[in-house]
Amino acid sequence: MGKWTRRAVITAGSLVGGGLALGVGGIAFAPNRIGILSKGDGKEAAQLTTWLKIAPDNMVTAIVPHCEMGQGVHTALTMMLAEELDADWNLVRMEEAPAEEIYANGYIARAFVPGLSDVPKFTERFVDWGTYRLTRLMDLQVTGGSSSVRGTGFLGMRVAGGAARTMLIEAAAKRWNVPVGECETKLSSVIHPGSSRSATYGELAADAAKLDPPVHPQLKSADKYTIVGKPIPRIDIPSKVDGSAKYGIDVAIPGMLYATVAAAPVFGAQLGSVDATPIANLPGVKKVVKLDNAVAVVADSYWRALKALRTLIPTFTETTQRKENSETLASTIGRALEGDESKKIFSSGDAAATIGGAAKAIEAEYRVPFLAHATMEPMNATARIANDRCEVWTGVQDPLAARKVAADASGLDADQVTLYNQQLGGGFGRRLPGAHDFVDQAVRIAKEMSPAPVKLIWSREEDIQHDYYRPAVIGRYKGAVDSKAAPIVWISKFNGAGGEAAHVPYAIAHQDIRAVKFGSHVRQGSWRSVEHSQHGFFTESFIDELAHAAGKEPYEFRRGLLEHAPRHRAVLEKAAWISGWGAAPAAGRARGIALVESFGSIVAEVAEVEIVDGRIKVHNVWAAVDCGYVVNPDTATAQIEGGIIFGLSAAVFNEITIQDGRVAQSNFNDFPLPKIADAPRIKVEFIQSNAALGGLGEPGVPPIAPAVANAVFALTGKRVRSLPLKV
Amino acid sequence: MELQLLVNGEQRSVEADADTPLLWVLRESLALTGTKFGCGIAACGACTVHINGTAARSCSIPAAAVQGQAITTIEGLAGGAERHAVQQAWIEHQVPQCGYCQSGMIMAAASLLAKNSNPTDQDIDAEITNLCRCGTYERIRRAIHAAALNISRGDVEATRGEESKEARHG
Ligand code: FES
Ligand code: FES
Numbered sequence: 001m002g003k004w005t006r007r008a009v010i011t012a013g014s015l016v017g018g019g020l021a022l023g024v025g026g027i028a029f030a031p032n033r034i035g036i037l038s039k040g041d042g043k044e045a046a047q048l049t050t051w052l053k054i055a056p057d058n059m060v061t062a063i064v065p066h067c068e069m070g071q072g073v074h075t076a077l078t079m080m081l082a083e084e085l086d087a088d089w090n091l092v093r094m095e096e097a098p099a100e101e102i103y104a105n106g107y108i109a110r111a112f113v114p115g116l117s118d119v120p121k122f123t124e125r126f127v128d129w130g131t132y133r134l135t136r137l138m139d140l141q142v143t144g145g146s147s148s149v150r151g152t153g154f155l156g157m158r159v160a161g162g163a164a165r166t167m168l169i170e171a172a173a174k175r176w177n178v179p180v181g182e183c184e185t186k187l188s189s190v191i192h193p194g195s196s197r198s199a200t201y202g203e204l205a206a207d208a209a210k211l212d213p214p215v216h217p218q219l220k221s222a223d224k225y226t227i228v229g230k231p232i233p234r235i236d237i238p239s240k241v242d243g244s245a246k247y248g249i250d251v252a253i254p255g256m257l258y259a260t261v262a263a264a265p266v267f268g269a270q271l272g273s274v275d276a277t278p279i280a281n282l283p284g285v286k287k288v289v290k291l292d293n294a295v296a297v298v299a300d301s302y303w304r305a306l307k308a309l310r311t312l313i314p315t316f317t318e319t320t321q322r323k324e325n326s327e328t329l330a331s332t333i334g335r336a337l338e339g340d341e342s343k344k345i346f347s348s349g350d351a352a353a354t355i356g357g358a359a360k361a362i363e364a365e366y367r368v369p370f371l372a373h374a375t376m377e378p379m380n381a382t383a384r385i386a387n388d389r390c391e392v393w394t395g396v397q398d399p400l401a402a403r404k405v406a407a408d409a410s411g412l413d414a415d416q417v418t419l420y421n422q423q424l425g426g427g428f429g430r431r432l433p434g435a436h437d438f439v440d441q442a443v444r445i446a447k448e449m450s451p452a453p454v455k456l457i458w459s460r461e462e463d464i465q466h467d468y469y470r471p472a473v474i475g476r477y478k479g480a481v482d483s484k485a486a487p488i489v490w491i492s493k494f495n496g497a498g499g500e501a502a503h504v505p506y507a508i509a510h511q512d513i514r515a516v517k518f519g520s521h522v523r524q525g526s527w528r529s530v531e532h533s534q535h536g537f538f539t540e541s542f543i544d545e546l547a548h549a550a551g552k553e554p555y556e557f558r559r560g561l562l563e564h565a566p567r568h569r570a571v572l573e574k575a576a577w578i579s580g581w582g583a584a585p586a587a588g589r590a591r592g593i594a595l596v597e598s599f600g601s602i603v604a605e606v607a608e609v610e611i612v613d614g615r616i617k618v619h620n621v622w623a624a625v626d627c628g629y630v631v632n633p634d635t636a637t638a639q640i641e642g643g644i645i646f647g648l649s650a651a652v653f654n655e656i657t658i659q660d661g662r663v664a665q666s667n668f669n670d671f672p673l674p675k676i677a678d679a680p681r682i683k684v685e686f687i688q689s690n691a692a693l694g695g696l697g698e699p700g701v702p703p704i705a706p707a708v709a710n711a712v713f714a715l716t717g718k719r720v721r722s723l724p725l726k727v
Numbered sequence: 728m729e730l731q732l733l734v735n736g737e738q739r740s741v742e743a744d745a746d747t748p749l750l751w752v753l754r755e756s757l758a759l760t761g762t763k764f765g766c767g768i769a770a771c772g773a774c775t776v777h778i779n780g781t782a783a784r785s786c787s788i789p790a791a792a793v794q795g796q797a798i799t800t801i802e803g804l805a806g807g808a809e810r811h812a813v814q815q816a817w818i819e820h821q822v823p824q825c826g827y828c829q830s831g832m833i834m835a836a837a838s839l840l841a842k843n844s845n846p847t848d849q850d851i852d853a854e855i856t857n858l859c860r861c862g863t864y865e866r867i868r869r870a871i872h873a874a875a876l877n878i879s880r881g882d883v884e885a886t887r888g889e890e891s892k893e894a895r896h897g
Contacts, residue, residue: 243761
């Protein structure tokens with residue numbers, strides 16, 4: 001593959017009132033891959049992804065171009081900046097960047113950080129497709145694809161901190177007339193030990209602002225870190241225990257009205273007619289707004305809007321999709337899998353020829369259903385259209401893309417639209433570009449009510465029934481072992497993109513991995529860990545089946561196939577070690593193991609299960625993680641813990657099914673989530689391999705479903721091949 | 728209709744339809760947005776408040792039905808103290824992720840500890856049925872045990888602040 005190169009652009013200037021402002025922008029070029037990386041229109045040079053401000057009062061402000069969804073990104077990114085700046089952590093603040101183009105984070109496009117370290121051998125054959133897919137969808141400034149820390153953090157925040165530090169030293173050296181090399185920095189001050197002089201960054205900021213920024217600021221080596229690598233408490237947590245944290249749904253604008261909406265239950269249908277007379281005289285009801293595929297009610301409170309909406313009996317256009325249900329969709333996928341058209345994802349050797357003569361061959365079909373994101377904060381957005389301007393308050397994973405949606409819906413230009421991004425009550429992919437339908441609706445409703453601001457809140461029923469679902473996938477697998485019980489063939493075919501996620505980390509000589517197209521009327525989107533959520537289950541279940549076919553112990557079998565991938569092997573070994581894999585579990589319990597690389601991180605999980613009253617009870621999960629380097633061990637652990645619970649919901653608890661063209665589930669009564677009683681004890685350990693930084697928000701998710709399925713097999717001898725697992 | 732509510736120790740009068748759930752009165756009429764909307768059907772606990780010191784799901788209780796009773800929201804939990812023991816434990820154990828469910832979790836946990844000062848894991852499993860999509864359960868469990876320990880050691884004032892206020896006005 002082509003060599004990655006990059007150019008960073010550092011800009012500095014004075015703050016009003018005499019401080020230093022500094023921005024870092026970047027462009028990456030990968031020969032032959034320009035199409036992936038950027039739109040190539042040259043605008044990227046102006047995209048400053050990171051800003052920092054140093055005010056005369058010595059406060060440092062990091063401006064972070066990512067939203068906080070609970071992953072601790074605001075803290076982690078600020079830590080990276082503070083580290084290189086040698087700032088006093090107590091004198092550092094964070095602000096989230098507004099939705100302006102200068103903050104667009106082009107870095108998300110790159111999974112592997114250029115120049116940082118070699119791309120791991122095992123991954124060389126595929127670029128991080130999960131990230132690529134997210135990138136392609138949008139107009140940058142995305143939080144998703146587990147990219148914030150490894151992209152913005154590694155390239156932006158550290159460079160910004162290091163550049164500012166260099167300039168502050170230079171300013172001090174000039175002031176004291178001493179050589180730059182004799183100055184040191186510590187706790188937001190420059191020190192000249194020879195003459196015992198020191199000055200705070202705040203005192204030096206105005207002078208520093210007059211200097212040229214360095215082209216290649218010197219960055220610290222990890223052994224010099226005093227902030228990064230420490231379990232620094234998260235900045236956002238105190239406000240999340242006393243009710244003061246504000247989310248999109250909490251926005252209050254004077255004169256605000258409330259709206260709620262019912263979209264066509266069958267995707268693709270349009271609004272037919274709706275008789276507004278039954279609610280015309282209800283107190284507080286302001287208007288019935290007809291949208292293309294939905295009807296909304298605006299009132300002076302959410303409750304009144306909701307009650308009125310539930311009284312309406314709208315009709316929607318008939319579509320042929322009304323005849324679809326989960327079974328018909330599965331048959332359509334089945335036909336696609338049997339058809340001749342498929343896209344090669346990867347192949348090696350001659351799988352088809354080898355399987356015929358192999359000592360033992362097996363086949364299996366796996367299925368995973370659609371899934372909803374079910375963020376705890378239902379979709380919402382507040383919009384006001386007045387005086388040729390549109391303002392939007394909402395929590396999204398990509399404020400720039402949402403601003404564009406608002407511009408299109410309002411008929412105004414993007415620069416007439418201001419988007420105030422709010423803290424998210426969960427993202428998981430639901431608030432990514434391509435899924436900002438709630439912003440579109442809020443703006444269209446606000447247009448009808450102009451100049452009054454309108455807060456649109458979806459009911460949970462609307463949220464469950466109008467998601468962009470994790471795609472349902474069927475995968476068919478064939479494999480074979482040779483006379484020495486070593487696997488020699490891996491053949492897979494599935495619907496959907498697959499991409500990187502469908503690759504197998506194990507050494508198997510003959511492979512044929514193919515994807516088929518499957519379109520459906522059901523809206524689909526990115527769900528935490530994207531394709532890895534399905535393929536982790538498929539691959540790690542089938543390798544377990546191959547181990548069984550070979551008569552081998554599943555952990556040893558995997559381990560023997562990872563000679564070429566020492567990081568993977570080390571992670572697998574660590575998970576086995578911390579779980580006490582060799583020792584027998586308590587009576588009535590069994591363990592399963594799974595290993596998945598996603599978003600640049602390698603995670604192995606061991607699950608210990610029991611069958612209680614005919615249901616799967618997961619008692620313990622042990623996770624070993626190699627994400628290169630851990631910026632904040634406590635938040636990193638929390639992300640893996642959360643990923644395991646998120647993955648467990650898909651493994652054991654819920655599914656979205658289609659009936660008469662529409663989603664059959666509607667709320668947490670029929671789309672249940674795990675509760676504290678269902679949550680296993682979780683132990684997470686990290687391996688500091690110092691490889692390229694991997695993500696943490698998503699990689700905890702994929703291994704849990706197969707680890708549990710493999711444990712269920714070990715316990716019952718029954719191989720469950722579809723999710724959610726049932727025994 | 729006009730409702731008289733006793734919220735966080737203060738008498739408040741609000742205009743709302745008789746069937747309006749307490750949740751929406753708190754959020755929209757009283758601007759107490761710490762109490763969250765998650766499901767509207769008493770299935771998630773994001774809207775948990777205390778009615779006379781006991782956890783209740785405010786999305787499914789008409790505001791009119793709790794007039795005159797002592798309503799405590801997350802904003803009033805500490806009752807004048809800097810933080811309630813549960814809030815303190817939540818910070819020490821870095822529980823919240825997105826944080827959206829956590830007001831409800833904390834209210835549920837505080838209610839549990841008020842009734843049962845040393846809950847076992849089984850007690851926690853039985854009593855805390857709130858949902859957290861971010862999956863913070865491991866830490867919630869740890870933080871509840873830590874809060875119980877702190878209260879028993881007298882390190883922090885348990886629920887006194889809240890209760891005394893309720894007693895005063897209730
Ligand atoms: S909003 Fe009340 S229980 Fe979910
Ligand atoms: S912290 Fe996000 S839902 Fe619980």
